[in-house]
Structure formats: structure tokens, C-alpha cells
Amino acid sequence: MIIAVDGPTASGKGTVARALARHYGLPHLDTGLLYRAVGYQVARLGGDPDEAGTALAATRFPDDLLADPELRSEATGGLASRVSVHPAVRQALYERQRAFALQPGGAVLDGRDIGTVIAPEAEAKLFVTASVAARAARRFREMRESGREVELADIMADLAARDERDRNRAEAPLREAEGAHVLDTSEMTVDEAIAAAIAAVEHARGD
Secondary structure (H helix, E strand, O other): OEEEEEOOOOOOHHHHHHHHHHHHOOOEEEOHHHHHHHHHHHHHOOOOOOOHHHHHHHHHOOHHHHHOHHHHOHHHHHHHHHHOOOHHHHHHHHHHHHHHHOOOOOEEEEEOOHHHHHOOOOOEEEEEEOOHHHHHHHHHHHHHHOOOOOOHHHHHHHHHHHHHHHHHOOOOOOOOOOOOEEEEOOOOOHHHHHHHHHHHHHHHHOO
16 A cells, blocks of 8 residues: 655655654655755765766765764755756656555555656555645744744744745646645644544545
8 A cells, every 4th residue: 555645844754754654654754854855965075966967976985974863854855856846856766755655565655746756656555745834833842842942933934935935836846636635733732633644544444
């Protein structure tokens, strides 16, 4: 069984995807981490993430980079959004994601184009979303709790800019896949969101 979980930054899609993977005993891939690694690699080498050739070269990042905690930072998230607009970067990472999705037994993948591009044949498709205000508040709490000094207004502006890039890029824009269950987590607790996601998958499976 393939479960595709899409949605914008800080919507809760990663939390939902990890919970679904645990519930169904499936491997999980956070595909956004691949793009974060590319963006971080570009910055680490002093390159320009808006330059397609530089970004493409960075897709050959070392595997151990995926364990670097800096990939989870807001700055790296912004870089990921910028490199992901390049069609060549998306194609370079496509096969890696596709192979993960098609492994025996299935998998759970979360990102922005899983149900539309990477695994359109997924048995269950979810689009996890939330208001910009709710997403910014979550990210603000997470970053403050980790000791980072941030301003809520800056986070809201950054999320809005990322949404604009992701929804309007020419290649694989962020959008709900056909047949996807839309899950708005703005007013949900984590447990409520997970329960709703499991219910959506069960419905998609016909259970």
C-alpha cells in the first residue's frame, strides 16, 4: 500500500505521515528533506540556489548529509523551496523517490507532489493543510523551544512566500491530487489529526 501525504510547510503532514507509517508498519520518506539537502549543499558550497546548474550539481549530495540537523532550520527550508523550482532538480530526485514508493509492501511518502507526480497511483492520498496563522504559530513555538530567537511576523512572511513559490512553480506545483482527502489541521490537536488521517486511509481502502 502506498500512502501519499502532501501539503504546505508546517501543516502537520510530516507528523501525520510518520504516524501513518507506524500504524501500518510501512517505511516512511520525508521527500522534503531531499530538497533541503540540495538547498543546504548549494549554500555550503557558496552557490546560488536560484541558478539551475548549481542546484542540479548539488543533487549529488553525500547521503550522510540527510542526518544533519541544520536541514530542519528555517533558512534551509527557504533554500529548499528555491531549488525545487528547477525542473532538472526535480527530475534528478524523482527516481530516488519513485523507487522508495514502489518497494515491496508499499510505503508512506510526504511532500508536495507525491499524489500528483511521484505516486499518482497511491491507494490513499491526503492533502494536509492549515491556515498560515496556525502554521506560523506552530513553527514559532518549535523554534523558540529549541532556543532560536525568531519573530512570528517573519515566520508568517516566509511561509506565505514559500506557498506562493510552491503553488505557482511551473514544474509539479503544490496542489491537491485528484481524489485526495483534504485534512485541515488548523484547529486540531496532533492526536485528532492522526486519528482523522487514519480514518481517511481506511475509507480510501474501503475498510
